[in-house]
Amino acid sequence: MSDDVLDPRMQKLVAALYGELSGEEEAEFQELLASDPALRAEWEELQASRFVLASLDTEEASPGFVFLTGESRPPRPGPAGFAARVRRWFGAGPAWGLAAAAVAVAVLGLADFRIQRVDGGVAFRFGGSRPTEVAGTQTSPPPAANLGDVLAQEGAQVTPVSAGAPYLTRTDMDDYESQVLKLMRAMLDDYQNYRDQELAGVIRALHSDVSQRQDDAYDDLRGRIEALNMGLHAEQTESDLRYQNLVKNGAHRLDDAPPNGPGTNDQPKNDQQKDNR
């Protein structure tokens, strides 16, 4: 790269290009510009370059750099905010972000999830039990929640780059974000496990109840079958007895009949009658 300093005319050209000349210098330069076609050509070329450079979009927002004061700051507009981070976590499309947010709100709402300031601290909880204090001490006025303390007491390992300083770096913020997400995931997993166990308990109770009912029904049915069996058996026995009695009585009557009486020589007699006819 050439750093050879330009001649004074070109130095003035650049200074004039950006309005850095005084009124008197500017007037002198304009006279020079009018009388020197080569200088005029350079001027127009540089102006054209500036015109091109002016097309650059300079609205690119920074990713944000946070200095903590323990007091709330006005939210930063633009894509550097929390919403942008959420979009990065859940994907690029706004639909995904909305869907993820809706699911998160629904799940947390169903679980009665709450973040509360308790006794000067911050507490997370599901359901109606008294929340466990996880940060802060009982002071008046209560101090701002220290996210590092919250995460540490929840079991997260966070070592801020800016430890001891009243600011958070982007690295710290990324670290905190990932740890918070990790904690949220763990809490949701716990909740899911709780729901799974609860559901398993319900299913077990249902199964036990159904089994009991089935056993009762089976016992009842078996009892009925046995009763029927017994009834049938009794009827059979009675029937057998009656039959035996009948047989016995029948035999007795036969014993009382004459030797050629009816039932002994009837058939030949009938046959003889047929022949006679």
Added chain:
Amino acid sequence: MSDAELVDLSRGGNMDAFNLLTDRWEDSLYRFVRRTLGNEDDARDVCQESWIKAYQNLPRLRDGAKFKSWLHHIALNQCRDRFRAAKTRGDSVALEDAPRDSDEMRAGGAWIADHAAGRGSVQGLLGEILDGIPVEQRTCLLLREYHGFNSEEIAEITGVPAATVRTRIFYGLKTVRKVMARRGLSDLDFN
């Protein structure tokens, strides 16, 4: 409230004052570093390191009114450190070896074909043009064109005389035309 007043308050331990300085200049600083390094992740890191250094060294700043120049000076030094580290590692981009307008850029024919097919936006073209300017020229141009620093302030930031700054701006602007000519672009492409 002026930068000088905010710097005074910050020196007295008022963190809100420093936060206001952060809010005021972080976008500008990020854009400068982003365009100087040409890499978003490195730019974030450099901005972070620059703000930490600014915070830590605030008591050494003699004239609070020059906070913006001083901050950009810190960031530029961080960029230079990055370039040096990249050169030591053998990475392709280093301060002295930054891409020039002819050799390291893509072949003009293919680039023009992309452009003609509508695949390159104006911002993309400008980004490539800026990336084609040697880093020291680009730094001066960026500070002058997009950050409102005059030659004297850029001289303080970059540590070279104001005449050298004007020279770099001059050659930087000439390089823009050269790159455009090689790419077959005209001013109409940027209307």
